[in-house]
Amino acid sequence: MDLGLTGKTVVVTGGASNIGRAISQEFAREGARVAILDRDAAQTRKTVEEIKGAGGHASGYDLDVTDVDATAATIAAVERDQGAVDVLVNNVGWNGKAEFFLNLPPERWQKAFQLNLFSTLNVTRAVLPGMVDRRGGAIVSIASDAGFGEFRMADYGAMKAGVLAFTRTVALEYGRYGIRANTVAPGLVVPAPDAVGDGSLWSIDIGMGPKEVQNIESRMPLRRRSEAVDIAWSVLFLASDRARQLTGQVMSVSGGFVMPR
Numbered sequence: 001m002d003l004g005l006t007g008k009t010v011v012v013t014g015g016a017s018n019i020g021r022a023i024s025q026e027f028a029r030e031g032a033r034v035a036i037l038d039r040d041a042a043q044t045r046k047t048v049e050e051i052k053g054a055g056g057h058a059s060g061y062d063l064d065v066t067d068v069d070a071t072a073a074t075i076a077a078v079e080r081d082q083g084a085v086d087v088l089v090n091n092v093g094w095n096g097k098a099e100f101f102l103n104l105p106p107e108r109w110q111k112a113f114q115l116n117l118f119s120t121l122n123v124t125r126a127v128l129p130g131m132v133d134r135r136g137g138a139i140v141s142i143a144s145d146a147g148f149g150e151f152r153m154a155d156y157g158a159m160k161a162g163v164l165a166f167t168r169t170v171a172l173e174y175g176r177y178g179i180r181a182n183t184v185a186p187g188l189v190v191p192a193p194d195a196v197g198d199g200s201l202w203s204i205d206i207g208m209g210p211k212e213v214q215n216i217e218s219r220m221p222l223r224r225r226s227e228a229v230d231i232a233w234s235v236l237f238l239a240s241d242r243a244r245q246l247t248g249q250v251m252s253v254s255g256g257f258v259m260p261r
């Protein structure tokens with residue numbers, strides 16, 4: 001199946017490391033022009049060079065996606081350099097160590113809000129007016145299985161549930177302009193060490209050792225955890241015209257760990 005992504009301009013937030021990196025690589029492999037918006041400049045350069053080395057088209061933009069003015073300016077720069085944005089992937093997200101709700105300080109809720117939910121609204125707001133003018137576009141936002149409610153993930157899960165609701169609302173309001181908005185909810189994706197930079201949450205200890213990973217894996221019907229590329233393949237499909245009749249949907253890529261209804 002040809003996904004028809006050749007020549008499309010694709011923005012991937014947090015596209016330098018782990019899941020975002022795989023998403024960027026797979027879009028580039030399909031012939032898309034990929035703009036990586038990430039605040040880890042060194043890792044962004046590395047990923048851009050890897051993609052170019054493989055014959056793909058990618059550019060990096062240094063951005064903190066929680067900064068409203070800088071985000072608007074960066075999207076304007078992307079459109080000037082790469083052409084109008086056809087696809088937006090809201091991939092930036094963050095979670096801290098798993099903890100019971102009463103052990104989570106409000107400062108951590110704030111960080112979870114900024115990096116998971118505020119960032120998604122902010123970048124979408126910068127891209128959407130152009131899509132409305134052009135009467136088309138696809139938005140894929142990365143949520144999490146925790147967004148359906150997960151033990152010791154109260155702050156993160158609440159924000160990811162917000163991403164789901166926001167995506168459905170965008171789908172409802174802007175479908176009439178030919179814009180589709182969907183969500184991919186990854187299960188656990190532990191990156192290879194060379195797939196992440198210092199900006200990745202995996203560069204510090206988040207309490208996800210081999211025992212924790214094995215425990216999660218054993219509860220997955222498919223008995224294997226996801227790889228970053230598994231998430232990327234679902235994102236590419238949802239972003240493509242082959243998914244033209246899909247909007248407001250959520251796809252859990254978790255080996256069946258969660259089965260959303």
Ligand SMILES: NC(=O)c1ccc[n+]([C@@H]2O[C@H](COP(=O)([O-])OP(=O)(O)OC[C@H]3O[C@@H](n4cnc5c(N)ncnc54)[C@H](O)[C@@H]3O)[C@@H](O)[C@H]2O)c1
Binds near residue numbers: 037
């Ligand atoms: N890895 C998993 O197991 C898992 C599971 C479920 C959901 N998710 C979600 O998938 C997405 C990607 O996760 P990951 O594991 O690849 O994360 P990661 O931390 O490895 O990578 C995140 C990327 O975003 C960048 N970034 C962070 N804050 C930023 C900011 N303010 N502005 C711009 N760039 C910023 C980082 O530099 C990094 O390149 C997140 O939304 C996460 O919540 C991940």
